[in-house]
Amino acid sequence: FPSHDIDRLNMAYYLFGVGRFEECLEQIPDTSPYTDYMIAGKRLEIKCMYELDHELLPFRLDAFRVFLSRTSHKMIPDHIRQKNMEFVNMVTQFIASVKGDKDRSARLLERLREKKQAFEWLWLAEKAREMEVRR
Helix, strand or coil, X not given: CHHHHHHHHHHHHHHHHCCCHHHHHHHCCCCCXXXXXXXXXXXXXXXXXXHHCCCCHHHHHHHHHHHHHHHHHHCXXXXXXXHHHHHHHHHHHHHCCXXXXXXXXXXXXXXXXXXXXXCCHHHHHHHHHHHCCCC
């Protein structure tokens, strides 16, 4: 039932907000008849996996990238697809970076400033800033 999926996604956002990332992943619906909710769930899953340093994160990023490049042209407008691709590209750059590299962190923040339309912009900026102090 679609409203059940919406309730689960809302609960997942709450769990993410309070830092309960494993539980958040369990709540995210696999799919939804509502494209916006399905895509939001995919982004939330990637954010959780990043927070958990999950081994499947690179594969989920690739799957989302493929979904955006192949399937989404029929389902979502180009500008929305682009905002999602910018999110995927930034997370990909994060996982390829060495933690504690202040120069890299500064470059990522600069790239992010150029991509102000990226989905999850505030979270991306927070992760880029954290990168300079993580060891």
